[in-house]
Amino acid sequence: MSAESHAGVPDNALAMRRVAIVPAFNEEKNIVRVLAELRSFDAGLDVVVISDGSTDRTREVAEAHGARVLQLPFNLGIGGAVQTGFRYAWENGYDLALRVDGDGQHDASQLGNVMEPVVAGRADIAIGSRFVATGGYRSSAVRRIGIRLLAWVVTRIARQPLTDTTSGFQVLNRKAIRLYAADLPHDYPEVEGLVMAIRHKMRVCEVPVTMREREHGRSSIGSLASVYYMFKVLLAVFVGLFRKSVVPEDRA
């Protein structure tokens, strides 16, 4: 392994079994760069691409670039796709799961920072946040207000400041992998999953990151649909607070 690069990977992470979980829906154009970045960030990292019912060549391209591909027979949406990855990570005994989007908006070279609190044992889930530090990310006014509102609600629930509740740039330890493998809300997995994790006494922390604009294709959420989206998410979060848990709470 000495010849391989793992620049920026915390030293005590090198002994851990680590896997990148990359959800991708028709991302044949973006996936190559994502995989290359992951490889150059950490050569000892296993990469699993979950092709969420893709109809393009996502699977072939990802396999050709050395990733294991889990091909869902039809589109489950982001939550179902990501959960497939967590199930894989749990069943194959990984200590660390790095969730990175397949559209290229997450910069793998920042993963070292995001994983650090988890590797150091200070957090069960670390979230790359665009808003802890300012700069880098532009979006519409409606969307910014919505993001603020969500952050305010989740901060109240968590009793700790959380700024970027919809970020899918996350690193999880085995305890958190187990939770999300068993139960991850499928509709809005980031926000709802976060609230669920907090209810399960998981330690959550945010790490400042910058994210990129998409290279090819469009985001799954249009600007016009943002208001409706926000309404649905808030409703889901509210219902989630009263939802019966399928995972027995243990604090091992």
Add this chain to the structure above:
Amino acid sequence: MTPLKITIAATIVSLLLLAGVFELIRSRRLRERYALLWLATGLVLLVLSAWRGGLNTIASWVGVRGYPPAVLFAVGLLFVILVLLHYSTVISRLTDQNATLAQRVALIESELRERRSSTRD
């Protein structure tokens, strides 16, 4: 008092509903598990249709004056809502099971492909 014609018509319709549900169960096109609510609907409507005195009494309890068959509508509507709600829970469960199956298929298929390619080498 409920007009006799309405009593006769409503009783016949209730009996037809019950007979239809029975036939669907008998021919195995409807599982008993999903038929229970339909059977309950048919039975309640049958009792309220045929038992004229009972319908009048219930109508007066709930403050319906002048036209007791209105209670039949209300009870029928209530049961339709119950059946729909029941189906929503059934669909939700099926959706969850379907997603879990899709995930398992993806996991198993990936493992299978790996084994195949490793035995070929």
